[in-house]
Amino acid sequence: xxxxxxxxxxxxxxxxxxxxxxxxxxxxxxxxxxxxxxxxxxxxxxxxxxxxxxxxxxxxxxxxxxxxxxxxxxxxxxxxxxxxxxxxxxxxxxxxxxxxxxxxxxxxxxxxxxxxxxxxxxxxxxxxxxxxxxxxxxxxxxxxxxxxxxxxxxxxxxxxxxxxxxxxxxxxxxxxxxxx
Numbered sequence: 001x002x003x004x005x006x007x008x009x010x011x012x013x014x015x016x017x018x019x020x021x022x023x024x025x026x027x028x029x030x031x032x033x034x035x036x037x038x039x040x041x042x043x044x045x046x047x048x049x050x051x052x053x054x055x056x057x058x059x060x061x062x063x064x065x066x067x068x069x070x071x072x073x074x075x076x077x078x079x080x081x082x083x084x085x086x087x088x089x090x091x092x093x094x095x096x097x098x099x100x101x102x103x104x105x106x107x108x109x110x111x112x113x114x115x116x117x118x119x120x121x122x123x124x125x126x127x128x129x130x131x132x133x134x135x136x137x138x139x140x141x142x143x144x145x146x147x148x149x150x151x152x153x154x155x156x157x158x159x160x161x162x163x164x165x166x167x168x169x170x171x172x173x174x175x176x177x178x179x180x
Contacts, residue, residue, distance in 0.1 A: 024061035027151050032095050034073030034084025043067030064151060070094050072144055087141045098145055101131045 028046075030039030044067055053059050068074055073084030073094050086093055105127050113120050132150055137143040 025064075026061070027064045027066070029066040029069040029148070031067065031074070031084075032069045032148075034068070034070040034076070034094070035082045036084075040067050066148075069148060070144065072140055090139070090141060092141060094141075094144075098149070099135065101128060104131060 030043040076083040076088055137146045
């Protein structure tokens, strides 16, 4: 049985007191490669800023902050050095080989699309949620991937960089009204 990696990660969520179904949502994660510490440090400092803004009611939507998106990798050490880029059991890169659900969904969805873009997006997201529900993780690594994939948030930001490389922030390209 895989460990419950959701309990191992460090999470912060704004607006927990009130539902935000119609409000903007954003998901931010750092350190999917757990040896990439600068993103984790930025997220650590962002958390206190989010907590202060949230306490004042200044967060208009919901923010899910995951400073350590890979607690498995964070726990890995070899010869007293943090590893965190590859699963030590399988040698898989933590940032690669996520399940490809497109093939499984394509035949089912291709005849169901309409000219209503919002309806199509909702249909694809629901089909992906259904596929994720049917997926039973069999390893700790699969459990981590399942946990990260099941957050119902867009846009998504992933902060990644090593201590010796330039920082990189990737996010979904859609521009949202009011985003700064």
